[in-house]
Amino acid sequence: MRNKIIYNLVLIVALLAQACDSYLDLQPENGTTRDEFWKTKEDVQAAVIGIYSGLLNTPGSGTTIAEYSFMYGELRGGMVGAGAISSDDQRDIITSNILPSNTISNWGTFYTVINYCNTVIDLAPDVLALDPTFTQEQLNQYLSEALAVRAYLYFTLARTFRDVPLKLNATLSDDDNFQIPTSTQDEIFSQVVTDLTTALGWAVEDYGDNPSNKGRITKDAINAMLTDVYLWQEDYPNALIAADAVINSSLGYELIPGGPSWFTTVFARGNSTESIFEFQYTPENRGPFYSIFLQRPEYLAEASVLDDVFGLDFEDPENKDIRGERASLVPGTNEIYKFTGLNADLRKSFSESDTHWFVYRFADVLLMKAEALNELDRGDEALEIIERIRESRLAIELTEEQVTGDDKNGVRMYILAERAREFAFEGKRWFDVLRNARKDSYANIDIILGIAIATAPANQQQSIVAKLKDPNSHYLPIYEYELYTNKALEQNPFYK
Template sequence: MKIKTILILVIALSTISCNDYLDLRPPNGTVRQEFWKTKEDVQAAVIGIYSEMVSNQDFAERLFIYGELRGDMVIPGQNASDNQIFLNTTNILSTNALTDWGMFYRIINFCNTVIDLAPQVLEEDPTLDEEELEGYLSEALAIRAYLYFTLAKTFKDVPLKLDATLNDNDNFQIPTSSQEEVFLQVIEDLNQAEEYSISDYGNLAENKGRITTYAINAMQADAYLWLNDFTNALDATNKVIESGNFELIPASNSWFGTVFGEGNSSESIFELQFSDENLNSFINVFLQRAEYRASSRAVTEVFGIDRQNPENQDIRGERASIVASGAEIYKFIGLNSEQRKTTTTSNTHWFFYRYSEVLLMKAEALNELNRGEEAIAIVEEIREIREAIEITELNPAANDKTSISDYILAERSRELAFEGKRWFDVLRVARRDNYARLDLILSMALSSAPPNQQQSILNKLQDPNSHYLPINQNELYTNKQLVQNPFYN
């Protein structure tokens, strides 16, 4: 009965016109009239949010695209589409299908629907208590926050819709809110979600695959770093660290298979749970069609190659993140360090946050708070346990904030390779202090841009508005309140 209820609700929420603004408009009355009577309805609606992220295989791939394709560790493969190539080479138009944000707003509306309608079930079903309701609201608030956070990092100014779209009479003419306004709303949602949050669901899969207190803390730290609020970022990371629920796994032949091949390890905080019943598209895009490949920089510089001693390897490199011989992105298709998954077992999770990233966010906050020695110690701890090789080691002085920042960025590129982080990491650091480190973005472009396009790309990237994607032309046509990013006018 529980599964049937979930499926009915997901189908009901999915019956939405593709031509309406934000792709959010459901048929009149369906959601309100047929559901929201029992606590099982609330549970089904929340599970439906996760289900939408898993069942829409494009969702995880889009997170990869937005975080990696404009960086310096991924290049288009031989079967890449024009849209993928144009995004990689900063030749982006508002007609590019990859600028369509519809899937994000669709899931946001699922979250809004839970936030708006779930509380009324308290009056309908006496078996639903306040604490249980708050747990469900925490999940919806946190996922909504994550989606808006991603949109604001990608597009800068975006429409901020905080109520559910329930019928055809709702207002769909919504202007954009500034990136800062969106970030502040993200923090507000996360703080409320933390207040309501659950720290332990009682089983491993839910503790890793659903929103917990610690997933919220990781998101808070991330958002605070973008707001340059380093004290609160540090506090958020310490909540995760001091919980004692997470640890880095010592290097071994089984490390990759445990963390990535199987998933839900002690290094995991929040993972999108693909399974044999709900496969991902990674085998196709990283292997069979090879739409994306690791850049030469990723292969040779990020992980390093010890030509004198081939056995001296960073455990995150060969047969973990990459297969160097073909520039293959291996992280999402490997079962272990010897064997790939298949089209029928392509179930590697998408990693929203891992413990190592929380440690590196702490290092970033410490460095910005002029506690460089502590920041360096964290980087060195991670490098030691991952068996990073000497050629990739830097030796910044404890008072050299810029060099320490570069060291942290370099270590993030190794630790979080291809996890949708690289472009956002560099952009976050580059934009501080009125783009004092614009050089980071320019040098990143130079390392991967085709030689005949380098100057054109550099000229474009001088304009900070070019660091964000355009609003898709279909959205501009449908919603007259939207104003295009000026770089694309």
């Protein structure tokens, strides 16, 4: 049975990955997928495995979802600089010198995996009538995984591009319509919530083994995603409900106290009690990090990060936030260390470079809960969460902020600063900055402008700040090739 699953997986992924001239044209010859597969529960299982495989390494793409997630979430956040091997496109994103020809704005990899999800959602239900051993409960579990992954990918696209095409059915025929206009960011977020709430009702709470609980979609992973999207919708009561569902989970998440083994346990090994959902790289299926951060460094930490984000105690050099030196970065060289280190002293070897991509960790849910509490005028409770995390991470007094619970904006900025320390280089910084900057009709746009002033080359600061005053510039352009192949698309007005 195992060989059959692997065989089907290879064939299905190969078939689904075939593409013509459109990012949505992901179908082989008419009917091939339906006629040759989708007859047994093993075929459905293989297709779901294919979704997770696509998250790790999408066929036909040289750039993984994890690498795109890093670029979309970090390059504009002020904590990442260009490495020696950075491309012009990468440097242009960092400096907000972005054109529609920038290849980083190519969303094709995301739509490839979305089509894997759509194919499972469309075709798996028919297998119930063909395989008497396939149960409704098994089908619902697989559908929940496909719906949740699709939701997460659309959520990432909407935060990155704002308005994107919303395709909820599989590309199964050459006759499918590929001329699809964009849906608004609000429409995308609403669909994400619909998918996630549907998936939640069918999802597994506990698969019975730790790697599956951390590497596959669970109720807790879905609730973490719901907390996130509710914050973007400014639906704080529901964000609080979803966060509490994770915090009170029977799987028992907890913050691991700071100590010599903290980094190795949480990052180098992964799947710890702090983990909720991680992309499961292995020594046999390594991620992109060893290359892009160490061997041929495309990115470095900004030189100011260690001091400005984590703080330096010059009177007592041993007084350190455990998340900074030799955890997030290496002092002096500014090498990004989180995805290549084994412990505070040693890096992993290339053959062992299996560090996961961390989609959601327990600290993320705690700090998202703090954000919801603060927006609901419960700032004192939010500050208690911040203190809980700071204590577990041995945060130094220098980065402690003297704010009170009734200072809503002060608590916002404290949470934002704490998220910078906690999730450095995990693909969250720009999204955190943008979500906070745009609250109250962009009352805090100075957060974005301040990043530009602090990190832009001196001769470009004025022009970059002028660009960033336009909220349309906070989202990437539609890649020019997509405009050529899909005439229903309209470019973000900032890039016209």
